[in-house]
Amino acid sequence: MHPRSRAFRANAAKALVDPGLQAALGKLKAGFRIKRAAAVARLPEFEALRDAGKAIKDHTLAHLDAYLETFETRAIAAGGQVHWARDATEARAAVLAICRAAGARTVTKGKSMVAEEIGLNEHLEANGLTPVETDLGEYIIQLRHEGPSHIVVPAIHLDRHAVADAFRAAHRERAPERDLSEPRAMLDEAREELRRHFLAADVGITGANFLIAETGSTAIVTNEGNGDLTQTLPRVHIVVAGIEKVVPTLNDAAVLIRLLARSATGQEVSVYTTFSTGPRRREDLDGPEEFHVVLLDNGRSAMLGGPFQDMLRCIRCAACINHCPVYGTVGGHAYGWVYPGPMGAVLTPAQVGLAEGRELVEASTLCGRCEQVCPMRIPLPAMLRHWRERAFERHLVPTRQHWGLMVWGFAARRPWLYHTAMRTAAWGLAWLARGSGGLRTLPGIGGWTASRDLPAPAGRTFRDQWTQRLRR
Amino acid sequence: MSPRTAILDGIRRSLKRGALPPCEYDRLNRRLAAPDTAVVPVRSGGTHAEKVERFAAMVVEMQASLDRVASAPAVISAVAAILAAFGLPPSVVAAPALEDAPWAGSGLTVRFGAATAADPVSVTPALCGVAETGTLVLLSGPESPTTLNFLPDLHIAVVAASAIVGSYEEAWARVRARGALSRTVNWITGPSRTADIEQTLLLGAHGPRRLHVILVDDRQPGA
Numbered sequence: 014m015h016p017r018s019r020a021f022r023a024n025a026a027k028a029l030v031d032p033g034l035q036a037a038l039g040k041l042k043a044g045f046r047i048k049r050a051a052a053v054a055r056l057p058e059f060e061a062l063r064d065a066g067k068a069i070k071d072h073t074l075a076h077l078d079a080y081l082e083t084f085e086t087r088a089i090a091a092g093g094q095v096h097w098a099r100d101a102t103e104a105r106a107a108v109l110a111i112c113r114a115a116g117a118r119t120v121t122k123g124k125s126m127v128a129e130e131i132g133l134n135e136h137l138e139a140n141g142l143t144p145v146e147t148d149l150g151e152y153i154i155q156l157r158h159e160g161p162s163h164i165v166v167p168a169i170h171l172d173r174h175a176v177a178d179a180f181r182a183a184h185r186e187r188a189p190e191r192d193l194s195e196p197r198a199m200l201d202e203a204r205e206e207l208r209r210h211f212l213a214a215d216v217g218i219t220g221a222n223f224l225i226a227e228t229g230s231t232a233i234v235t236n237e238g239n240g241d242l243t244q245t246l247p248r249v250h251i252v253v254a255g256i257e258k259v260v261p262t263l264n265d266a267a268v269l270i271r272l273l274a275r276s277a278t279g280q281e282v283s284v285y286t287t288f289s290t291g292p293r294r295r296e297d298l299d300g301p302e303e304f305h306v307v308l309l310d311n312g313r314s315a316m317l318g319g320p321f322q323d324m325l326r327c328i329r330c331a332a333c334i335n336h337c338p339v340y341g342t343v344g345g346h347a348y349g350w351v352y353p354g355p356m357g358a359v360l361t362p363a364q365v366g367l368a369e370g371r372e373l374v375e376a377s378t379l380c381g382r383c384e385q386v387c388p389m390r391i392p393l394p395a396m397l398r399h400w401r402e403r404a405f406e407r408h409l410v411p412t413r414q415h416w417g418l419m420v421w422g423f424a425a426r427r428p429w430l431y432h433t434a435m436r437t438a439a440w441g442l443a444w445l446a447r448g449s450g451g452l453r454t455l456p457g458i459g460g461w462t463a464s465r466d467l468p469a470p471a472g473r474t475f476r477d478q479w480t481q482r483l484r485r
Numbered sequence: 486m487s488p489r490t491a492i493l494d495g496i497r498r499s500l501k502r503g504a505l506p507p508c509e510y511d512r513l514n515r516r517l518a519a520p521d522t523a524v525v526p527v528r529s530g531g532t533h534a535e536k537v538e539r540f541a542a543m544v545v546e547m548q549a550s551l552d553r554v555a556s557a558p559a560v561i562s563a564v565a566a567i568l569a570a571f572g573l574p575p576s577v578v579a580a581p582a583l584e585d586a587p588w589a590g591s592g593l594t595v596r597f598g599a600a601t602a603a604d605p606v607s608v609t610p611a612l613c614g615v616a617e618t619g620t621l622v623l624l625s626g627p628e629s630p631t632t633l634n635f636l637p638d639l640h641i642a643v644v645a646a647s648a649i650v651g652s653y654e655e656a657w658a659r660v661r662a663r664g665a666l667s668r669t670v671n672w673i674t675g676p677s678r679t680a681d682i683e684q685t686l687l688l689g690a691h692g693p694r695r696l697h698v699i700l701v702d703d704r705q706p707g708a
């Protein structure tokens with residue numbers, strides 16, 4: 014996937030007038046928010062679990078090198094192979110080399126945001142392999158040749174008609190007049206189609222929700238069971254995972270699992286939580302003969318030790334996305350990168366550069382809802398402010414905004430100047446708006462007044478009124 | 486420089502330190518060797534009988550079906566009964582671990598081994614059940630191949646009441662007690678599902694459309 018985050022404004026404008034998308038987003042808000050709240054209310058220990066989860070991740074990140082080494086040693090001891098990748102290019106190359114060595118043609122894939130991050134499908138296709146997404150949402154967007162618009166429900170932006178159209182276009186050997194009006198019919202069709210692929214695949218690729226240092230295991234959490242068929246039936250199982258996914262023990266994973274599904278979909282727990290350790294054992298009747306783990310850095314190690322370290326606690330639950338007023342208005346594609354919403358606005362500049370991702374760090378009202386619901390207590394608004402400061406320092410904000418902020422900063426550090434300017438502006442604006450109480454347009458803020466009036470100031474500044482009250 | 490060295494060095498540089506001294510590694514290894522239990526929900530506690538009841542209630546809440554039988558031999562007739570109730574042919578693929586069960590005379594055709602795409606019904610044992618969420622814990626191995634848990638349309642899992650634990654951490658203690666981990670540890674909570682089309686919840690995505698749990702009351706009376 015190529016970043017298109019620079020186009021956020023244009024993408025967002027289009028999203029606002031897309032009725033299908035707006036209907037889908039409305040459902041998202043009604044669904045996930047209520048379900049999460051109910052699941053959290055049902056577990057009195059939820060807040061204590063958040064603290065415990067944060068502590069586990071903070072401890073792990075402070076010793077990340079050691080835990081990764083231990084994970085590697087134990088994964089190898091169990092018969093697995095571990096590959097390290099500094100960036101997307103190295104990770105893609107590692108996966109391709111494993112597929113080639115296995116003589117693979119067809120590859121099934123469980124849902125993996127890291128695979129999206131490294132653009133794995135395009136790379137495998139360009140090299141003659143056929144990757145097939147098996148998570149229903151990922152399968153749908155693969156058929157439509159588009160990226161995910163949400164990290165948990167990738168096809169959230171589509172209604173049933175769009176899915177039916179995609180199936181009719183892709184499943185050509187089926188009767189064209191078949192009834193695809195109900196989601197059930199579409200699911201049954203996808204189940205049949207994907208069964209074929211599961212059984213034919215040479216390699217299965219999954220992501221990982223957790224890497225477990227204690228045992229060298231990888232863990233995935235799914236509801237469909239596609240991840241398990243993906244990793245059990247082919248000869249080779251490849252896991253692609255970010256280096257921040259490691260946790261010390263199976264018990265630590267249990268704490269995070271208690272937070273994950275409740276925060277994501279409001280479920281008590283996902284249907285399938287699967288821990289994989291090495292390849293099949295000699296006596297086993299099924300399972301893959303090879304087990305590979307590709308550990309991806311891609312900007313993560315550089316986030317340690319600075320203002321963005323906390324972001325590495327993220328367990329990709331999407332609660333921040335589901336509760337974000339901006340995401341809820343423009344959807345995920347507007348963000349132009351794999352990760353949307355508040356977590357995406359923080360991660361995107363770290364992965365594709367601040368010049369590309371700058372619009373995203375502005376695309377927040379800093380209302381703080383994301384931090385309130387984040388199970389890992391990640392201070393997302395504070396990190397967005399950090400990015401804004403960096404964008405300003407590096408002159409990445411538009412010239413007029415940059416100078417505007419410089420002037421404002423100059424005045425704000427000199428109270429007498431600030432006060433005089435405010436007093437003049439308040440008086441001036443009130444005079445301009447005399448009679449109407451509001452301003453239709455004002456030079457310099459046309460973007461703001463295009464869709465609303467600027468209410469006129471009362472005529473006197475707050476400080477003046479305050480001083481007067483004190484005197485009384 | 487290899488990517489591995491570069492990444493590990495990068496981590497240390499960001500953390501503004503070098504490699505950890507051996508005593509630090511020892512401290513971390515002690516944490517790994519004695520996994521602690523941070524926060525366990527109250528609902529996973531209580532007497533063993535309460536845990537069994539909570540497990541049974543959660544299994545049903547998670548949209549699996551549940552049968553309770555009084556003894557191990559009764560499991561096979563419960564399997565036959567559920568197949569008849571669902572209108573399925575009397576034929577199953579079962580985990581080799583169940584070879585000693587009294588299949589003869591049950592009227593069921595049974596094959597022992599891994600599942601194929603042609604097997605509509607599987608029967609497997611579970612290592613334990615977790616009361617907190619009604620979760621089954623199943624281990625892969627020659628005695629219980631993983632495909633049985635995912636390929637068939639109906640998965641029947643058998644768990645003993647004596648094997649019901651309260652929390653995930655208790656389940657891990659049981660798994661660790663068996664020695665080296667099997668290739669796969671599956672936690673299964675209800676039948677396969679998806680909500681990827683218009684957020685409509687549908688059961689039976691890629692895994693089993695139905696999960697049927699047979700809970701065997703093997704506890705001594707009065708225990």
Ligand code: SF4
Nearest residue numbers: 327328330331333387
């Ligand atoms: S930032 Fe927090 S809320 Fe958002 S996906 Fe990550 S863990 Fe979930």
